[in-house]
Amino acid sequence: MHEWISLHREEGTCFLQKIVRIPSTQGNEKEVQALIADKFRELRLDVDVWEPDGETLEKHLYFCSPRNRFTGSPNVVGVMKGSGGGRSILLNGHIDVVPEGNWDQWQDHPFSGNVVDGKLYGRGATDMKGGNLSLLLAVEAIQSLSIRLKGDVIVQSVIEEESGGVGTLAAIVKGYRADAALIPEPTNLRIFPKQQGSMWFRVEIKGRSAHGGTRYEGVSAIEKSMIVLQHIRELEEQRNARISDPLYAQNPIPIPINIGVIQGGNWPSSVPDTVKLEGRMGVAPEEKLDDAKEEMARWMEGLKGKDPWFEEHPPVVEWFGARWVPGSVDPGHDLMRVLMEQYREVKQEEPTIEASPWGTDGGLLTQLGETPCIVFGPGITQVAHYPNEHIVLDHVFEAAEIIALTLIHWCGFDGMEA
Amino acid sequence: MHEWISLHREEGTCFLQKIVRIPSTQGNEKEVQALIADKFRELRLDVDVWEPDGETLEKHLYFCSPRNRFTGSPNVVGVMKGSGGGRSILLNGHIDVVPEGNWDQWQDHPFSGNVVDGKLYGRGATDMKGGNLSLLLAVEAIQSLSIRLKGDVIVQSVIEEESGGVGTLAAIVKGYRADAALIPEPTNLRIFPKQQGSMWFRVEIKGRSAHGGTRYEGVSAIEKSMIVLQHIRELEEQRNARISDPLYAQNPIPIPINIGVIQGGNWPSSVPDTVKLEGRMGVAPEEKLDDAKEEMARWMEGLKGKDPWFEEHPPVVEWFGARWVPGSVDPGHDLMRVLMEQYREVKQEEPTIEASPWGTDGGLLTQLGETPCIVFGPGITQVAHYPNEHIVLDHVFEAAEIIALTLIHWCGFDGMEA
Known part of the structure; x- marks a missing residue:
């Protein structure tokens, strides 16, 4: 041979x-x-x-x-x-x-x-x-x-x-x-x-527009997105802390949540009223895709405790595009x-x-x-x-x-x- | 009349x-x-x-x-x-x-x-x-x-x-x-x-790409951009602390630096290797446009002290588009x-x-x-x-x-x- x-x-x-x-x-x-x-x-x-x-x-x-x-x-x-x-x-x-x-x-x-x-x-x-x-x-x-x-x-x-x-x-x-x-x-x-499986998701974060010269009259969706990014990072930590499979022992983050795309605002002189994040959520080998989706949805509810802005403007999570079982x-x-x-x-x-x-x-x-x-x-x-x-x-x-x-x-x- | x-x-x-x-x-x-x-x-x-x-x-x-x-x-x-x-x-x-x-x-x-x-x-x-x-x-x-x-x-x-x-x-x-x-x-x-005058600027922040499933092998330009956003916010604070003109007394941030656009990455499953910010820098009524540009350039140098990544990958500031004298x-x-x-x-x-x-x-x-x-x-x-x-x-x-x-x-x- x-x-x-x-x-x-x-x-x-x-x-x-x-x-x-x-x-x-x-x-x-x-x-x-x-x-x-x-x-x-x-x-x-x-x-x-x-x-x-x-x-x-x-x-x-x-x-x-x-x-x-x-x-x-x-x-x-x-x-x-x-x-x-x-x-x-x-x-x-x-x-x-x-x-x-x-x-x-x-x-x-x-x-x-x-x-x-x-x-x-x-x-x-x-x-x-x-x-x-x-x-x-x-x-x-x-x-x-x-x-x-x-x-x-x-x-x-x-x-x-x-x-x-x-x-x-x-x-x-x-x-x-x-x-x-x-x-x-x-x-x-x-x-x-x-x-592991993975799923693509999109999060839309709302702000409130204003002229950049009076930016304090608006709410920057870019600033709010930083809170969301940090919050998602914490979800990744929690999910990975649960992974005890020895096959993942060599892996610093077995099932990462990667934010691959950010896009927000459309004018340098305006306070951006929307930011869109797109990412990939890793799903553990024995985990169900729907369970992972539900965990993400529940977790995002927690944003309300971090910033009252999110009570009236909860970021919307959408699953889109590709996913791998x-x-x-x-x-x-x-x-x-x-x-x-x-x-x-x-x-x-x-x-x-x-x-x-x-x-x-x-x-x-x-x-x-x-x-x-x-x-x-x-x-x-x-x-x-x-x-x-x-x-x-x-x-x-x-x-x-x-x-x-x-x-x-x-x-x-x-x-x-x- | x-x-x-x-x-x-x-x-x-x-x-x-x-x-x-x-x-x-x-x-x-x-x-x-x-x-x-x-x-x-x-x-x-x-x-x-x-x-x-x-x-x-x-x-x-x-x-x-x-x-x-x-x-x-x-x-x-x-x-x-x-x-x-x-x-x-x-x-x-x-x-x-x-x-x-x-x-x-x-x-x-x-x-x-x-x-x-x-x-x-x-x-x-x-x-x-x-x-x-x-x-x-x-x-x-x-x-x-x-x-x-x-x-x-x-x-x-x-x-x-x-x-x-x-x-x-x-x-x-x-x-x-x-x-x-x-x-x-x-x-x-x-x-x-x-x-006040204003000028538009663009900052390009570099990361290093990797597959999202092994995101720890890359460097996320989105994460690095959060440090840059915070750094620019501090510049705004410094510049506004200097404004003592009573005509700005009623104004919480006389000459704001507004980040109006963020755009980075192009694939949910990839670690983003570039983020572009676009913003508007307010320029005080008696300030020269070139002095404001120089201050921004000098300030961005300070990023190197905040994250060693920026020593080899300094964000590039570019002045583009509109400006008002x-x-x-x-x-x-x-x-x-x-x-x-x-x-x-x-x-x-x-x-x-x-x-x-x-x-x-x-x-x-x-x-x-x-x-x-x-x-x-x-x-x-x-x-x-x-x-x-x-x-x-x-x-x-x-x-x-x-x-x-x-x-x-x-x-x-x-x-x-x-």
């Missing part, structure tokens, strides 16, 4: 360059998915390509997307049928990438795919086309080495992970399930049996055991087991798809979503090897093809 | 409705200026209509405008020549109005001109078409009553006050000067011999005496003398045009720039009467026309 993968590094790198060079942002996934479907066919998988039906899906409780039409945004699934009697596995990777942002901040073309010092650069390299290549190589290695597995391997290249998981939702609704699942999102080769798999689950063993085998060291600081489609697979999902992949989140995103190619190939061996041990070895 | 104005309330109200109903926002002043020029001609003034030459003006030290072409944006000046031997006066009002903003926030059409309970509604009613009507009525009353004045009366209807004063600048450059000036901006009939006229100036006397005569009470909480084109007239300018007019700033802007018509007519009498006593009465 190690040798096969070593011999196919160049070929793999070329394919990764190819798929990174296609900017598969939301709505633009078709071209790269066609390439993936061709690859699946080359690997002799049963290929299923379809555009999710937004009109049906949007009635689903777990639907979350800014759009309800997915024309030109197909999912691609390939199935490698096992010979029978083994456990099935679902390998899921998303093909959508977040926008590249301001080109000035990139040292190179944002979709260059260039390799420098063993790192491949470009939007999506880490999140998560590098991980997708690990999956493809694992399956290709098994095929090429004529290894016959007992259980089915289902490989999914899905859309919409970055905006709420409709691609994976559509695959679940279509019936794709397995005994377990693995998503190679960038964990930096750590193993995450638990993953949390998920938790027992660290004693047998896929954990198998994966850890293969990790030790390949890396000759003990794997790091943690709970994730972010959500993936794995929560949907675990909670809705009843397919317990572990997250393990190459790449680091520090560069995901940022300029000069890149991935260390060595890690892509290490992950491919560990995953290939995991498939054999999980699905069961049924001998070599004739 | 009182009788003439009483008899012409309806006519005056109609004219104010007419000019309020024309939305003379920046770039759209032509139609209403044509009406003003016609009015001036009707009053037998020598009329001068011209579009300021942006290419020449933009080289001027006092030029401040977001545009350098004023095609379709004429100034209108009307001169009523005196018989000679008297003091001249310049009456200045701006015709430009700020945008009406969101129509939803208006109870009526933003340019309705409707009169309800003695108040005339519409963008520009208070700032400052109401005051402009006071000027027009004052001149018309004098003409209609066949009063001959010794000194010249120069009436200016200028563009661009709301964005830096290019209209008044162009008139000064063209040579319009007088022994004194009066601007009927909305002082609520208080008399302002001194007016401060101005100060000796409260013992003879126009003050004359105006106060006419105020007592008409209102039968003592006038309130204060320093202004905002700037007008009067600073340019006083400092650059060497025409000492007093600000006195109907209307209240609380409604200027806001939805449902309106003006109390009684105050427009009172101001007209006080101004008409002031013209007679300042310019000198030379008998009645034949």
Whole structure:
């Protein structure tokens, strides 16, 4: 296995360059998915390509997307049928990438795919086309080495992970399930049996306008927003003080509440009468999304005790945009055991087991798809979503090897093809 | 005088409705200026209509405008020549109005001109078409009553006050000067011999981006901006502690620093790496704009002592957009005496003398045009720039009467026309 993968590094790198060079942002996934479907066919998988039906899906409780039409945004699934009697596995990777942002901040073309010092650069390299290549190589290695597995391997290249998981939702609704699942999102080769969820929220804080020259006649929503920011910080402290899971022991703030956007006022000489905050609330792996929402709503009531202004002008909290369902798999689950063993085998060291600081489609697979999902992949989140995103190619190939061996041990070895 | 104005309330109200109903926002002043020029001609003034030459003006030290072409944006000046031997006066009002903003926030059409309970509604009613009507009525009353004045009366209807004063600048450059000036901006009939200036500034605060789920790996520019906001608040305290002018005695914060806009981050799940603040710095009547800028720059250096982050990432202060030159006229100036006397005569009470909480084109007239300018007019700033802007018509007519009498006593009465 190690040798096969070593011999196919160049070929793999070329394919990764190819798929990174296609900017598969939301709505633009078709071209790269066609390439993936061709690859699946080359690997002799049963290929299923379809555009999710937004009109049906949007009635689903777990639907979350800014759009309800997915024309030109197909999912691609390939199935490698096992010979029978083994456990099935679902390998899921998303093909959508977040926008590249301001080109000035990139040292190179944002979709260059260039390799420098063993790192491949470009939007999506880490999140998560590098991980997708690990999956493809694992399956290709098994095929090429004529290894016959007992259980089915289902490989999914899905859309919409970055905006709420409709691609994976559509695959679940279509019936794709397995005994377990693995998503190679960038964990930096750590193993995450638990993953936090997250939800986006918006808080609108009111002030009262006045001319800036007589600002004492108004109430600045910017000043009031500072109280709200501090109040939210205290909620984050309380929520995190409750987290005792040892898988979060290395994490200074297991489930952060991040304020990512602030926007208020519209004229330098006016006292601003509105400030809008937008943020992300982390949700613990075993927590329910609705419970977290309720806690936030209750907590915001406490603002009234901090400033009488909020009694008549309570900040309004709204949940909007994306959310990722949390998920938790027992660290004693047998896929954990198998994966850890293969990790030790390949890396000759003990794997790091943690709970994730972010959500993936794995929560949907675990909670809705009843397919317990572990997250393990190459790449680091520090560069995901940022300029000069890149991935260390060595890690892509290490992950491919560990995953290939995991498939054999999980699905069961049924001998070599004739 | 009182009788003439009483008899012409309806006519005056109609004219104010007419000019309020024309939305003379920046770039759209032509139609209403044509009406003003016609009015001036009707009053037998020598009329001068011209579009300021942006290419020449933009080289001027006092030029401040977001545009350098004023095609379709004429100034209108009307001169009523005196018989000679008297003091001249310049009456200045701006015709430009700020945008009406969101129509939803208006109870009526933003340019309705409707009169309800003695108040005339519409963008520009208070700032400052109401005051402009006071000027027009004052001149018309004098003409209609066949009063001959010794000194010249120069009436200016200028563009661009709301964005830096290019209209008044162009008139000064063209040579319009007088022994004194009066601007009927909305002082609520208080008399302002001194007016503060103001300047717009922008502060950019840097953070370091990271994924919101691992926000502790980044540095939130929103959190850092709270330190900057507090720091600016302390500068405001220091600057205001120095103000001992009794004309500001009634003012809780004579020269405020208002933060009107905050904008930072662009993704709920990312630690924001930039926050931009925009504000207005009040400048004391006798202070130089450059001294105030320097004080701000020096003060911002002090942030380094509050948070080591700012040593490597000092917030950048930029002066942009509009600024209004401060101005100060000796409260013992003879126009003050004359105006106060006419105020007592008409209102039968003592006038309130204060320093202004905002700037007008009067600073340019006083400092650059060497025409000492007093600000006195109907209307209240609380409604200027806001939805449902309106003006109390009684105050427009009172101001007209006080101004008409002031013209007679300042310019000198030379008998009645034949």
